Amino acid sequence: MRDRAAIVGVGYTPFTKDSGVSTLALALQAISAACADAGLTVADLDGVSTHRVGDSVQAAVVAQALGMHDPRFVSDQFGGGSMSHTTVAQAAMAVATGVAETVVCWRAINSRSEFRMGGTGRPPPDVVEFQYQVPYGYATPPQQFAVMARAYLERFGLGREALGQVAVRQRQSASTNERAVMRTPFTMDDYLGARWIVEPLCLLDCCLETDGAVALVVTSAERARDLPHVPALVSGAVWGGGHTLFSNHRGDLTTTAAADSSRRLWSMAGVGPDDVDVACLYDAFTPLVLVQLEDYGFCGKGEAAGFYADTSMPINPHGGHLSEGYVHGLNHVAAAVGALRAGAEVALSTGQPGYVAGSTSAVVLKADR
């Protein structure tokens, strides 16, 4: 599959706290923008790919609304952030096998105004592990990831500043991103004084809940060369890798599924962490950024806080889910494509690593200049 498909178009809706429209409308708006960005029209699309957790419009309905006469590929994956990069991987696989020529991937979400991932007022959609977790107080994502955060800080003797640096820097990055929902910088003192959500996670450790959509157009590497932007080749893609974080397979809460799948990812892409110019790392909560720097091989276990402080590699230059907005993984891929267009050669973008009912997914993209 290496370098057979490329991302050639990126489209966004505005990121807001209340879109006022359906997820179908959001999806169509982002797809239309992505096609325009690619120099194509919706008539050029012959496949659709999304992921969702019962919170968004089905792929087949979007295909119909786009007026697709004979879609050749439909992928409508159940899954949250851990499956987010599967949308792109599926599209690349369809293009590589000739099943489809041009596939649009998207995630459309009203996660602030309609379906709050962090809410407790409704049962989680169809996630069987919850029956074992809720009695122990793991009802919402911050409760679940507070366990990871605590384990990480304690195991490596770190203070909250290790997490705070991620929150502070990502907001700084978002301050120049007009798309970002939150752009006002804050200091480490602000971070340390923010109210608790679930100790040791404070308000500024947690991602935003956002209304919005992101769409990406994927086509063959050959066709991509005739289109306006520098193609972002899909050099590597993994999904399903590794066990879930709270599984019966892993006793160590400071290592995620990415520790397994990243080896396959680098092998497939033919590059390694040292080759990466920009990393967009899934950041539902700050500790995930540190843990992934380790699990993707940028540094050793327990070294990420120091690595993060010292590295010149842009990490979530868009502000990530913490500050740009929470579009459940796909705004990370979009940011990676943007970085390649702006001059970077190799980008890593990752989904939620090891979480209930998920595993992880990730892509390595290369600029095809």
Place this chain on the structure above:
Amino acid sequence: MRDRAAIVGVGYTPFTKDSGVSTLALALQAISAACADAGLTVADLDGVSTHRVGDSVQAAVVAQALGMHDPRFVSDQFGGGSMSHTTVAQAAMAVATGVAETVVCWRAINSRSEFRMGGTGRPPPDVVEFQYQVPYGYATPPQQFAVMARAYLERFGLGREALGQVAVRQRQSASTNERAVMRTPFTMDDYLGARWIVEPLCLLDCCLETDGAVALVVTSAERARDLPHVPALVSGAVWGGGHTLFSNHRGDLTTTAAADSSRRLWSMAGVGPDDVDVACLYDAFTPLVLVQLEDYGFCGKGEAAGFYADTSMPINPHGGHLSEGYVHGLNHVAAAVGALRAGAEVALSTGQPGYVAGSTSAVVLKADR
């Protein structure tokens, strides 16, 4: 993708009206049986693929329960019968690209005891078209397909016997199938005297609602040759093809999405309808069998009733959803594999053609002797 992957194992649970166990248990039981049938163990699996409509356990949970240390492929597609054959198509694509080597596909369903597809007591899961259909009386599948049945019979001047022959013959086939939920043959007079469900569909036009699971092991054509059974090569696979039946794209209710996608299917498989030895056609309701015989090119539009009466080609030799049981498409693929092992050379198996929120999916299988 042609002939790159093969189905090498088939596993069933009993088909019942009340399994008494979870869909997770059903899935694991069928998967275990499929691995044994293939001469493999669950440790040989590196990918998982299913479809569901919020009524069954997630793919990632099954992968975890199987003890998969590092799954390379997870496909957990939203969709009903129209997406059913996507499970196999996805697995074949993953094998063809080297993403995974051996993928298990399954459908696990407690559709009689737990989640009745024909029920009206709960909102349908996440199907946006329903808001436009329910006010007009399209709340359940029999109501929806009665429209197709009426249109088909009236357009071609046919009596109910055209549908009844399908019901009668499939029950006759099921009478020797120990797996079948309903095995007692009935006559055309029995059919014509059965109570209405929604005119012109009577009780015997409608599929069973069943508890059970079917699993299929897919691996590379090369590896398949070393395993005990005649491999069923995946020669062609389509999914996403065509518009939905009740879409704004198609005024004709007697032609389905398969009329579009079947052309691609035959082209991909390198065979045509005349080469088919056995056809397993999705039969939620009897009219679907007739319409698909036309849309897959076995005969011209309006000719299926006569074709069905005259043909010697086995059609749903397992009894189909009408008599064997309703495992939402995958028991059709399993029956096709069984026919190839028993001597047939080419088999067609199809998913729900053109239905709300779906399109269709199908595979052509060839015996690799």
